[in-house]
Amino acid sequence: MVPRERAPSPSPSPSPVGRLRALLPDLTPWHASADFRRMWLAGLVTVFGSFLTFVAVPLQLKELTGSTLAVGAIGAVELVPLIVFGLYGGALADAMDRRKLILWTEAGLGVLSAMLLLNTLLPHPMIWPLYVVAALVSALTGLQRPALQAIVPRIVAHDQLPAAIALNSLRWQVGAIAGPSVAGVVIAFSGLGFAYALDVASYALSVLLAFRLAPSPASHDAEKPSLRGVLEGARYAWSRKELLGTYAIDMAAMFFAFPTAIFPFLADDLDARWALGLMYGAGAVGSLGVTLTSGWVSRVDRHGRMVVYAAAGWGLAMAVAGWMHNIWLVLLFLAAAGACDTVSGLFRSAIWDQTIPDELRGRLAGIELLSYSVGPQLGQVRAGGTAALTNVRTSVWAGGLACVASVGLLAVSLPKLMSYDQRTDEHAVRMRERKAAEAVTTAA
Known part of the structure; x- marks a missing residue:
């Protein structure tokens, strides 16, 4: 008789300690x-x-x-x-x-x-x-x-x-x-x-x-910095619609749903001037909560979808914060907005770092700097102007809903962002192969 193969035993479910470890930040790069x-x-x-x-x-x-x-x-x-x-x-x-x-x-x-x-x-x-x-x-x-x-x-x-x-x-x-x-x-x-x-x-x-x-x-064939070089980086970004999507979604989210300039007025409206500092810090608290449990980030492959969902979550949380009349609920949803913004930022950065060729990375980083710095500046102008035309609460919740709508429109318009998968994307695969070849050359 031919002996039967033994069925593999089911893998034991992770212990509570193991599950906690999987959530904690991955310290591998540090070590x-x-x-x-x-x-x-x-x-x-x-x-x-x-x-x-x-x-x-x-x-x-x-x-x-x-x-x-x-x-x-x-x-x-x-x-x-x-x-x-x-x-x-x-x-x-x-x-x-x-x-x-x-x-x-x-x-x-x-x-x-x-x-x-x-x-x-x-x-x-x-x-x-x-x-x-x-x-x-x-x-x-x-x-x-x-x-x-x-x-x-x-x-x-x-x-x-x-x-x-x-x-x-x-x-x-x-x-x-x-x-x-x-x-x-x-x-x-x-x-x-x-x-x-x-x-x-x-x-x-x-x-x-x-x-x-x-x-x-710099790489051996690097050119001197010039306007032509900057334009070359811009053309490359334009040719990569998933990259273009990350810039556009970040700009839209910050333009429509970054109301920090009117926080002092919102605190007055809530009769909670004492909480102004907490309002400014709430987003960072939410962000910290994400990064302290960021072990899951390395196990996600569909980065583009996470960028879209998290940016929409940022806008929705801001809208709800604008509707709330209780200061503690406002702080809760501001923290939730900060958490969503961090998730979106983590996966935007992952797409950038895993797919952009080294010889273009500096110029593309300059474009990225504009996408996440100009948006908040314009967003504060938008928030203040809308509040002047309507009122503080309307400025906050309407901006949040406009953020959700614009993110949805951009996601539909840029399907390559939604379909991005680090395992199969041609640019990510090419960069992974290049890094592997460099590691072999260095070891030799």
Whole structure:
């Protein structure tokens, strides 16, 4: 008799501890890449320091001028440098050593913080340096961010990119929640000068960490940064409709459903002025909840659908927040909106990092910078204008519903985004094969 094959025994169901571990952030990129660890720590230090200045500058302007218009003008002077230098920074990131670009811009940002410190130490601090420094910080940020984003796929394995994106998101959220709180305490007890001094020290430490990064030179056939190079990146983005979809959906979501400019008025409407700080921080709390349970991200393959569903969820949560009359329910749905925004951002970044060729990654990162920075700026104008024409609540809930409608329309118009699958997408497969070949060459 031929013995029968034994049926495989069913795999045991995971224990509660195993299920919890599967939800926690995947730390593989942290353990596998020393450069990723250095960049993560440098970024964490910078985030905390930057939030000190983020709080200190408008507060100092308020003290010097007493004008809400003067404080609001900070956003206006930041927008144009961010757009112009964001595009140029993308071209630079493809044309020079990304490590050097990160180092020089980080050092420059530290010098600008030192200028704020010196101005504050004057017997009579001047107003105009605050605007000049704000514009220059925006320009240097535009130059640096594409290189920061473009270097990650070089120092992290292809299959670990979603986990690395989640860890970077976690770093920012920790800073977004704790940074303003620490800044408020520092400024209240030690003054503006001490806050600026801590920011300078944070940049010095960040530069030391970044200095230990391995060189990340441009490819041998890289061209000098030029308008033609920027346009080449734009043409590539236009040819990839799934990429175009990620940019368009993010812009639409932020334009229609980013009402932070009218939060002070919403707090008044809710008779909860005490909760204004909580309203600003609620989204970051929701985001943190996602990243602390982001182990599932690496097991999702249909990234495009997640971008669409999460962006629609962001708009719906904002709409419900606008309908609520209880402050705690408003905070709950603002946190839900932040969670949805983070999910959308994680999978947008995964599509970008897993499919864009290295020689174009800097320029495309510059375009991405515009998609997630210009949208919120215009969104605040939209929210304020709608509130002026109608009322605060209508501005919030109508914007949320408009976000859901626009995301749905874009999803129908760009089917390649909805059908994107990292396992079969030709660009993702090509990049995976290229990374594997590079790993074999390096090992040999």
